[in-house]
Amino acid sequence: MKLARDTWLIFQRQAQLLLRNPVWVFVGVFQPVMYLLLFAPLLKPALNAPTQAAAYKIFVPGLLVLLAIFGGLFQGFGLIAELRAGVIERSRVTPVSRLALLLGRSLRDVVSLIAQAVIITVLALLFDLRVFIGYLLLAYLMLALIALMTSAVSYGVALKVKSEDALAPLMNTVAQPVLLLSGILLPLTFAPGWLQGVAKWNPFSWAVDGTRALFDGDLGNDNVWQGLGIIAVLAVAGVVWAARQFARSVR
Amino acid sequence: MIETRGLRKSFRSRAGRETKTVDAVRGVNLDVAAGEIFGFLGPNGAGKTTTLRMLATLIEPDGGEATIAGADLLKDPAGVRRRIGYVPQGGSTWDESSAREELVLQARLYGISKADANRRATRALDAFQLSEYADRKCKTYSGGQRRRVEIALGIIHEPKIVFLDEPTTGLDPQSRAHMWDEIRRLRTEGMTVFITTHYLDEADALCDRIAIMDHGEVVAEGTPAELKREISGEVVIVGLDVATTPQAAQLLDTETYVSKLETVDEGGLRLYVDEGAVAIPQVLRRLDHAGLELRSIELHRPSLDDVFLTKTGRSLRES
Numbered sequence: 083m084k085l086a087r088d089t090w091l092i093f094q095r096q097a098q099l100l101l102r103n104p105v106w107v108f109v110g111v112f113q114p115v116m117y118l119l120l121f122a123p124l125l126k127p128a129l130n131a132p133t134q135a136a137a138y139k140i141f142v143p144g145l146l147v148l149l150a151i152f153g154g155l156f157q158g159f160g161l162i163a164e165l166r167a168g169v170i171e172r173s174r175v176t177p178v179s180r181l182a183l184l185l186g187r188s189l190r191d192v193v194s195l196i197a198q199a200v201i202i203t204v205l206a207l208l209f210d211l212r213v214f215i216g217y218l219l220l221a222y223l224m225l226a227l228i229a230l231m232t233s234a235v236s237y238g239v240a241l242k243v244k245s246e247d248a249l250a251p252l253m254n255t256v257a258q259p260v261l262l263l264s265g266i267l268l269p270l271t272f273a274p275g276w277l278q279g280v281a282k283w284n285p286f287s288w289a290v291d292g293t294r295a296l297f298d299g300d301l302g303n304d305n306v307w308q309g310l311g312i313i314a315v316l317a318v319a320g321v322v323w324a325a326r327q328f329a330r331s332v333r
Numbered sequence: 334m335i336e337t338r339g340l341r342k343s344f345r346s347r348a349g350r351e352t353k354t355v356d357a358v359r360g361v362n363l364d365v366a367a368g369e370i371f372g373f374l375g376p377n378g379a380g381k382t383t384t385l386r387m388l389a390t391l392i393e394p395d396g397g398e399a400t401i402a403g404a405d406l407l408k409d410p411a412g413v414r415r416r417i418g419y420v421p422q423g424g425s426t427w428d429e430s431s432a433r434e435e436l437v438l439q440a441r442l443y444g445i446s447k448a449d450a451n452r453r454a455t456r457a458l459d460a461f462q463l464s465e466y467a468d469r470k471c472k473t474y475s476g477g478q479r480r481r482v483e484i485a486l487g488i489i490h491e492p493k494i495v496f497l498d499e500p501t502t503g504l505d506p507q508s509r510a511h512m513w514d515e516i517r518r519l520r521t522e523g524m525t526v527f528i529t530t531h532y533l534d535e536a537d538a539l540c541d542r543i544a545i546m547d548h549g550e551v552v553a554e555g556t557p558a559e560l561k562r563e564i565s566g567e568v569v570i571v572g573l574d575v576a577t578t579p580q581a582a583q584l585l586d587t588e589t590y591v592s593k594l595e596t597v598d599e600g601g602l603r604l605y606v607d608e609g610a611v612a613i614p615q616v617l618r619r620l621d622h623a624g625l626e627l628r629s630i631e632l633h634r635p636s637l638d639d640v641f642l643t644k645t646g647r648s649l650r651e652s
Contacts, residue, residue: 084444088442091438091441091442095430095434095438098434099427099429099430102429103429164427166423167424167425167426167427167428168421168423168424168425168426169425169426169427171391171421171425172419172421172425172439172486173442174391175389175390175391175414175417175418175419176414176439176442176443176490177411177414177415177442177443177444178442
């Protein structure tokens with residue numbers, strides 16, 4: 083009860099600050115939109131897809147997962163600014179739940195990610211992408227879990243390194259192989275065997291496969307529940323770890 | 334209200350490949366009574382902030398114990414948090430929020446209901462003369478205004494004790510005087526105020542009792558008057574010509590009220606006496622009789638800096 087109330091308080095505050103500067107939501111969505119407009123048209127011939135819509139069914143899910151990964155991983159920057167301003171320390175002397183300090187922030191990030199995902203989906207609809215709404219919502223659940231995990235991890239790392247200069251290269255170094263090994267830009271079905279083998283160890287590649295299956299309307303596909311399961315477990319682990327960083331002393 | 338015994342904290346710092354352990358606080362014992370303004374005086378790096386952060390539950394002590402407003406620091410940190418307020422040194426407000434938003438949120442983080450939080454915020458804005466800018470973003474405030482918001486944030490839940498870390502650092506003289514008034518007002522409202530400072534005049538003028546801290550240890554504790562009294566006596570500085578100085582020294586050296594006499598290089602004498610008010614007329618008479626001309630005379634009363642000098646061998650201004 084207290085956790086829910088505290089989380090809501092932190093969420094409200096963070097959401098309010100975001101809404102005061104909503105331009106960030108659009109900045110975040112700018113890059114994926116560029117991919118959608120300037121990269122996706124190459125895919126129909128490249129993938130040998132029968133129609134443009136079929137190419138989008140493969141590409142858009144990957145793009146959304148990409149958005150969720152990156153959107154989350156870079157949230158730590160805001161936290162470092164808050165640390166510097168003393169806002170975190172001020173919260174930590176109150177009896178507020180430490181888990182709420184994290185969850186309130188991460189849930190704000192999840193909501194803003196879903197808003198961005200809706201923008202991308204609507205744009206893709208203009209390009210003849212068609213997805214059954216129930217499956218789309220399940221795909222959004224996957225995205226929400228990914229964003230929850232990556233934003234929590236980003237906050238936890240931010241509390242540990244406490245400096246933008248350290249956080250930026252760290253996040254980029256993590257994000258790049260994760261991105262390449264998840265078959266986001268092109269499906270890994272084109273990859274040689276060894277690359278596919280390595281990618282099996284990347285949880286995000288499972289998430290991408292699951293999301294693609296959902297966009298394809300293939301609910302029975304094992305990738306769906308496997309992807310959701312793996313990401314859910316990782317999200318819980320990420321949240322627990324990051325909340326512990328909030329509870330520990332932060333200088 | 335605050336009682337600590339043997340409070341310790343060390344940090345490990347890494348310089349290159351070597352790991353060094355720095356003993357930031359080495360066994361601090363304090364007894365702070367209810368309703369007093371207690372000051373922690375010491376140079377930067379003396380361990381004041383580390384001690385304060387331990388008392389405010391922000392860092393865990395390595396050893397020792399403390400009871401704060403009846404709650405045990407180690408066993409019941411949550412209980413301590415409910416009873417104290419803490420105002421950090423480097424600020425605690427967010428540029429893009431307004432004072433009112435910050436105050437309401439802070440009150441609500443203490444579990445206060447929305448309606449009550451709004452009422453408290455309005456009252457605090459009034460009390461700290463912030464109503465005029467209450468709904469403007471914090472980044473538009475002056476240093477003094479922002480510091481007042483931060484103090485208001487620290488006491489929004491009406492704690493028994495409030496910890497203020499260097500509350501007037503970086504403020505102009507006028508805002509500083511204003512801040513002192515605000516701090517005295519907190520005491521009138523029944524709060525115990527614990528401040529850290531490296532300003533001698535602040536410790537002297539504002540605090541009921543002070544502890545002088547150096548290298549992680551409390552080297553002296555008492556009221557400013559008591560501490561100064563411990564330093565024996567006062568100093569009368571007599572300005573003379575270089576030529577007449579030896580003669581004057583000879584004359585005054587035998588006087589009973591002079592406990593020690595030193596010659597000043599550029600001409601003149603430093604006389605260590607118990608009470609300047611008694612000594613000065615006698616010095617004047619003696620020199621006048623001998624026909625020695627006086628250039629100046631001044632009385633130097635011991636300051637907290639002299640106390641610090643006696644206890645640590647350094648001047649606080651230098652460290």
